[in-house]
Amino acid sequence: MKIIETVHLTKNYGQTLALKNVNLLVEEGEIYGLVGPIGAGKSTLIKLLLNFIFPNIGHATIFELNCAKNSAKIKKKVGYVPSDVHYSPDVTAGELLKTTLAFHRIQSEASMLSLYEALEIESTRPWVELSISDQKKIGIACAMVHEPRLLILDDPGKGLDPAAKRQVFELLREANQKGTSIFLASNSLTEIQDYCTRVALLKEGRVIRIEDLTKVRKKVKIVELWGEAFDFRDLEILGGRMLNVTEKSVKFSYEGDVEKLLKTLSMMTLKDVTIKNASLEDEFLDYYEGGHGSDTLEIGI
Amino acid sequence: MTLLKSEFKSLFRGLVLWTGILALILIIVMAFFPFMKAGVLADLIEVNRSVFPMPLLALFGLARVPIFSNVTIYFAFVMQYFNVAVVIYASLRGAASLNKEERDGTITYLYAQPITRSGIVAEKMAANFWAYGMLVMILWALALILALIFSTGSQAVWEMLFQVSQIYLGTFVIGIIFMALGFFFSAIIANLWKARTVAIALVLGTYLMGVISSLADAVEFLKVLSPLNLFDPSRIIARGIDLRDLSLWGGMVIIVVIMTFVSYSKKDFKIT
Known part of the structure; x- marks a missing residue:
């Protein structure tokens, strides 16, 4: 099944070209990487997939549903981790994860408790008192707590300390083995090389190369x-x-x-x-x- | 409903603060009624009328100061100022409702959830209307109690309570109008402070328009553009709420709400 497909996807910010004629296909079960220098268009592509912004030309689909028209339906099965994770200063991890479960109408807290354990999350400390690494881990937990079929991660390693990074990528690998497809953008070539099955190289808003890293x-x-x-x-x-x-x-x-x-x-x-x-x-x-x-x-x- | 609850929770602290401050002001101002009922303020203004030009007096709602023969007349006089404060609360809440998520970066969490853009607008509107409704209800209940406490007995109790309630209905309507306009600004202006500035400028601008409309017959038509003037408490206790004005602004609110939904559903979120 096509998990993500983009067709001639193009986005301009005024006169600035952010993404030009991007055609990608992510198949079920893949860990698909997106790599490129800062400003290459990685985050723009992710924002288009999640309908934070609209394309000028072309379209994107997730689970073969148009991203701009079926955003809420798609997000029932998608988890997203932004590059920088922001929440209200007084909110706790427990409240955030419970709110996320409520958005997804999930009663059971089993997945939340297992994520606390796997990522060593303190559930009662206010957001403002947490380290950047702990905040990022909570962002990742929020994206995974509803057990999505697709995880979209924008620079998942950013802000994580080395131990947390290992925990997180181990968790991602486990999720992938259970069937979750992963689409991740990163500036870290090591992350892409170690975990991705395919990678698209972006430069100045264009896909200049798609590579099967397994071969x-x-x-x-x-x-x-x-x-x-x-x-x-x-x-x-x-x-x-x-x-x-x-x-x-x-x-x-x-x-x-x-x-x-x-x-x-x-x-x-x-x-x-x-x-x-x-x-x-x-x-x-x-x-x-x-x-x-x-x-x-x-x-x- | 999840967003509605969390939004209301985030509004709660501000709501308590505003309610507390406004309630305190209302109590203090109403406590002055026994000293004012003899026409002290009217006499004071009359004596100094030559000192202050009419536009200035009109600006501060002192162009025509009634004799406070009963508590509702005094209450209506006080409420013309009080309404401005309540409307500023409503306007600020509306103007900060949708763009706050973009400013704080929390839109990346919120819109990653299975919720439509219309859902975000609807639930945020509902939470803000709910919070505003609670503010007005609490102040209304307090005003009823204060009216009973300071009643001179010159007016039937039911009539007094009915007039106070009508005044608060007017207050509620004005607030809804400016909150709806605030929502629209928050949908189209990404910068929170710009949206708030525009919203407050609109409150004060329309208030001034109401003042200008009362200065000369030639510009009286301007009062239609000033909800604070159209639903002025003294006017309400004299003539009740004009259904034509209510329909006009009700229609305007519906149009603005629709425009908010449309604008928000088409916009690119600005994510830092």
Whole structure:
């Protein structure tokens, strides 16, 4: 089943283009990541999905229902965690979670109690007395207390201390294993790499690349060579794509036969060499810092 | 209903504060009635009429000061000022109702719940009307008690209580008008303070229009634009509530409420 689908989704804020012709498809059971620099349009996309704002062109659906027309119906099965969580200063976690259950007309408090335990939430302290990390955990608990089919998270790790981050992502993974689809936007490439099955890379409001993290990254190697002089013809034979070239070093990505790579390298005069699997960070930096500028991008080599 | 309850809960502290302060003022002002009934204030104004120009006297509702022969006449005189305070409460509540969530960032929680935009408007309106209704009811009950305490016996009790009740019905109506306008401002003006400023400016502006309308016959038509003037307590005890005025402003309230629903259902929320 299509959990999220966006079709030619475009949003302008006055003269400023926030999102341009975004087409995405999130399938049931996925943990789908959205990555991009600040201002790339991640939060705008989430706001459109949740009907906080309206698109100028195109439309979005969740559970195959139009987001702008069926918002309340959709939100019965959706949990949302904003980047910054805000509530009234005197409200407690207990009151908030009970209010959330009341909105969803859920009588049982079982899920609330299990979230208290899993996230070590203090239910009686007023919001204003809580740390940012505890506030964020309560925001996440509010999004999960009604056991949604889809979780939409905008920078879920923001504000969380390392221990809380581990707790939260463990909880998210468990929820995903039970069938909850997850759509998360993040600036943290580690979060995306560690937890997502697919990722869309956003740049200046456009999706510049969609990648299946379960397949692609394992095949792409990042090779860095140090030496006095390089014969680029050897590298051309390999088919590597240059990422960085200086007088004494060459960095390139390689997707191909490892034996061929090693054989080629063994024939070169090198001072040092490193070969590692391409991380999302490598690709992210490659795409955002200069490697690619067009809308149609290839993977790796 | 969940939002209605939580909204009312959030309004409760302010409601208690406003009710307490207004009740105290009402008690203090009514306590002056025994000293005023002999026409002290009217005499004072008459003596100093040459000192103060008529527009200034009109601005403060002192253009025509009646002889306070009974408690309802005095009460009606007092209520013209009191109404302004009550209406400011209603207006501020309306103007802060919808945009407050955007300012505080709590809209990200509220609108993540299974509730429609119309549902948000309806439940917030209901909570605010409920809070305002409680304020007026409490003050009305207090006014009835005070009227009985300070009654001179020159007026039948039922007539006195009926007139006080009519005055409060007028107060309630004026407040509903300005609260509805406040709701509309809160739907279209994201900045809370701007919305409140516009709402208060409207209260004071229409009050001034009422004052101007009483200065010359040529501009008397302006009083239609001033609910505070149309539902002026002295006018109500003299002529009752004019059903034509009530219908006119009732219709206006309905239109403004519809415009609020429409504006809110189409707006982009500003989330910080």
